[in-house]
Amino acid sequence: MLDLGGSRQQIVLAVLVLNANHSVSQDRLVEAIYDEDPPATSRAQVQICISGLRRLFAAHGHPEMIVTTRQGYMLRVPADAIDLRRFESLVGRARKARDDGRHREAVQHYRDALSLWRGPAFEGIESRSVQALAGWAAEQRITANEDCIQRELELxxxxxxxxxxxxxxxxxxxxxxxxxxxxxxxxxxxxxxxxxxxxxxxxxxxxxxxxxxxxxxxxxxxxxxxxxxxxxxxxxxPVEVPAEPRVAVASVPNMLP
Missing domain, CATH: 1.25.40.10 (Tetratricopeptide repeat domain)
Structure with a gap:
């Protein structure tokens, strides 16, 4: 687990993670940190946070993880390096298997997805923007859990x-x-x-x-x-439809929270 620094730096990284491989404007980062009351130095504070995160990742062998774009900044990582994206992918597979009548396979995908959670998303990050997205992610987790259990009751x-x-x-x-x-x-x-x-x-x-x-x-x-x-x-x-060959989900380095 990396020490991500102060609260502002954690908020910046959280927003970049939630928008991985997409540009995030400085204004959006300012809003995430300060809500509706940014100080005059807010843009400079964002740049300080970005510099701190770049030094942190460079020290762990990833100097090009945060790049500057015309619109702002972007966290550049493989799609399956973000647990939330892996969760969404596995839930999508589970729902497809469910709809196709492959109930045991659906349960396995759901359980794989739910196992990625290790507590509330972005716990302790005090930003309305981040917590709004964390609330959405928590709702997706609960919905997947309910559907998984329903399939298991049917089994x-x-x-x-x-x-x-x-x-x-x-x-x-x-x-x-x-x-x-x-x-x-x-x-x-x-x-x-x-x-x-x-x-x-x-x-x-x-x-x-x-x-x-x-x-x-x-x-x-x-x-x-x-x-x-x-x-x-x-x-x-239930009558089971033959399972599709499972695609192994590659393990990834524990680089991000």
């Missing part, structure tokens, strides 16, 4: 998913999708009372936090669990 892996779903419901208490998946996994594991307890807790949180009842899907799921509806039984194993 009959309900018992294996209970622990992970319990953690996800705790971390994302307003995400009714995770609550529904946990209720389903518990019910299929013969734990009906615990599944109903998850619903009651989700309902309590929704009312206290938002002042509303859970959505219709969650209410219908509770009713189905109470009546042991056959529709909740584990599905028959």
């Amino acid at each position: 009959g892996r309900h018992q294996e998913l209970v622990g992970e779903l319990t953690r996800l419901v705790r971390e994302h208490s307003l995400r009714e999708g995770f609550a529904a998946q946990l209720m389903t996994a518990l019910y299929r594991s013969g734990r009906q009372a615990e599944a109903l307890r998850v619903y009651r807790e989700a309902r309590r949180v929704m009312i206290e936090e938002l002042g509303i009842e859970p959505n219709e899907r969650l209410q219908q799921l509770e009713a189905a669990i109470l009546t042991s509806d056959e529709s909740l039984d584990p599905p028959a194993p």
Whole structure:
């Protein structure tokens, strides 16, 4: 892990990473650092940050990583050197495999994508511009996680998913999708009372936090669990389409956060 210097330098690098291989103007970097109140020296401060990052990368054998362009500056790196881009690529493969009926392959791609995360994106970087993009990335992560688990439930892996779903419901208490998946996994594991307890807790949180009842899907799921509806039984194993040959994702040096 590299010491990236002060907060301004970290913000500049974060913006360059999010726009890797594309030019970023000085004005955009100024806005990312200072929001709507830049000082008179703001452009000079950006240049100081760029110089500091160049020295840092040069000291680690990458003197040409940040280049000056007509529009501003550009971080020049292989596409698969950025975890977020690798994540997007793997999620794209997962969705294609899902749509083509290759469920196990879809799950594998999703799990490979999710394994790239090691905490919140750009944690600790205090910039509205950066955090707005970090929020978007976090939403993509949650959506991929939900879809992956849904595929795994369809493959009959309900018992294996209970622990992970319990953690996800705790971390994302307003995400009714995770609550529904946990209720389903518990019910299929013969734990009906615990599944109903998850619903009651989700309902309590929704009312206290938002002042509303859970959505219709969650209410219908509770009713189905109470009546042991056959529709909740584990599905028959899906018919698998032969998997496409997997393309190995090359490992890359740990050069960037």
